[in-house]
Amino acid sequence: MRFTVEDIDTSEVARRKALYGPLTEVVRELIDATIRTEVDDDTIREVHAQVRAATDRLRARQSDGPFGVRFTNDGDGMAWGNAVIGLRNAIAPPLTIARDPDGTHRSQFVLGAAYEGPPGLVHGGICALVLDQILGMTALAGDKPSFTGTLTLRFRRSTPLGPLRAQARVDRVEGVKTFVVGSLSDADGVTVEAEGVFILPAWARE
Numbered sequence: 001m002r003f004t005v006e007d008i009d010t011s012e013v014a015r016r017k018a019l020y021g022p023l024t025e026v027v028r029e030l031i032d033a034t035i036r037t038e039v040d041d042d043t044i045r046e047v048h049a050q051v052r053a054a055t056d057r058l059r060a061r062q063s064d065g066p067f068g069v070r071f072t073n074d075g076d077g078m079a080w081g082n083a084v085i086g087l088r089n090a091i092a093p094p095l096t097i098a099r100d101p102d103g104t105h106r107s108q109f110v111l112g113a114a115y116e117g118p119p120g121l122v123h124g125g126i127c128a129l130v131l132d133q134i135l136g137m138t139a140l141a142g143d144k145p146s147f148t149g150t151l152t153l154r155f156r157r158s159t160p161l162g163p164l165r166a167q168a169r170v171d172r173v174e175g176v177k178t179f180v181v182g183s184l185s186d187a188d189g190v191t192v193e194a195e196g197v198f199i200l201p202a203w204a205r206e
């Protein structure tokens, strides 16, 4: 499992964020544009070649696997490949998840064309993805890892593409198990309710 430490300071983290963040954002836009474009066939072929060339340039030097979760010496986490919050992951919406003083976690975000399931609606698996992440981050306590054991969703009504909110809070802790509840909402209220059991795995127990 790739939890690693990288010997870099906050200014280097900031430099990398400023470098990679805009690249990820433009690729995210490219995904949306690829779905929605109605330009002529020749333009599609030209852009295909340009994207192929850009991809080849990026691959000239690359890691031999996923990004992992890297920590600085100060303990700051860089989950930059994460599918929901990853700074370097163009398929991440991305979510910025804030923690209230009482431990509730919240996020406001927009899901566009790349997250469609039924027409105009968010794919159910994407709802689960977002909720798994926010419930999982809510379950984290200190530097202990926590893995989803069980995630239960109730899709109360369809979730429209567009601006959305998610929130989560710890319901209770029983030994190595943390029970978290949360929801996904649009402007009219809750669309999906979630309950999760997050577990401190045996290999991480003292």
Ligand SMILES: CCCCCCCCCCCC(=O)SCCNC(=O)CCNC(=O)[C@H](O)C(C)(C)COP(=O)(O)OP(=O)(O)OC[C@H]1O[C@@H](n2cnc3c(N)ncnc32)[C@H](O)[C@@H]1OP(=O)(O)O
Residues within 6 Å of the ligand: 069, 076, 077, 078, 079, 132, 133, 134, 136, 137, 146, 147, 148, 149, 150, 175, 176, 177, 197, 199, 200, 201, 202, 203
């Ligand atoms: C910058 C940083 C940001 C980093 C941001 C990171 C945020 C990540 C958020 C997303 C989270 C994920 O997607 S995590 C990825 C998806 N999940 C996984 O890959 C997990 C795969 N499963 C496993 O690794 C394992 O099965 C575990 C860890 C879940 C459990 O294994 P274990 O550790 O051996 O557990 P074990 O000792 O047998 O059981 C301990 C207790 O848990 C119960 N238990 C065991 N399995 C389950 C289960 N699936 N659901 C419910 N309860 C269970 C047992 O009955 C027992 O209860 P009792 O007898 O004590 O009462």
